[in-house]
Amino acid sequence: MDDLDRRILNILRRDARTPYTEIADEVGTSEGTVRNRVERMLEEGAIERFTVATRTGNVKAMIEVGVAVDVDTRAVSDEMADWDAVDYVWQVSGEEDIVLVVDAADTTALNDLITKARERDEVVSTKTRLILNEMLG
Amino acid sequence: MDDLDRRILNILRRDARTPYTEIADEVGTSEGTVRNRVERMLEEGAIERFTVATRTGNVKAMIEVGVAVDVDTRAVSDEMADWDAVDYVWQVSGEEDIVLVVDAADTTALNDLITKARERDEVVSTKTRLILNEMLG
């Protein structure tokens, strides 16, 4: 993971469909080098996956969910990952245990999701924050 | 945004390099249809961008940052987006105003980042949560 890797990553983070030849030009190396490095980073896990950032709805939010102490957080997370509109489920340290990152159609859909979470016996608290603006690092 | 769109998105979210022909097979349509729909979703903003999910360091975390009431949150967010190891900056509603999603080399790097945030006059509080596990929705 050297500076060249980081420059390649920065280009891919902004547009993962940039052709290797174009990346090569930009960072001053050959197409083959870029390709080999991307493959290496994929193997090593520096690149977890190629993906798309979506905004299918109008409301993005994070829901911090607290669960009871005797509960298998992993299992709960697993189920919540299957819920509609849920993009990511993070198990986190801190007061709450799970953070849902969601992309909901509207506030009603968001509210339904929060309700669904609160109705579960294992869930002891929720705290929702709307994501008003997102910027890439 | 119909069911076919959603199925295409789900495939792309897991691997954005899946060839159109393969997606077409999986969802039961032609390559051209998949391509047209992906292009339309890009134009409409349902797909914000093609990107890579990275893990360059060993520590992922979210840092909730509270800023003073008279501060331009946008400007602060803008600067923080440029900091090393910061993947995303979200302006959010709730007690705190900014959430940094970071991918740090180690806990020292994470701590440096938190310190850097706390040293700013505008920042009145920080709360850090380690992301222990992430799952795709």
Add this chain to the structure above:
DNA sequence: TATGAAAGACTAACTAA
């Protein structure tokens, strides 16, 4: 690091609803 072959994406003309 080149180069040719293979895979994939794109263009544009066509068909059907």
Add this chain to the structure above:
DNA sequence: TTAGTTAGTCTTTCATA
């Protein structure tokens, strides 16, 4: 008029030297 299909062409990626 819009969505979908397809054949041919061009671009990108990949494997080999």
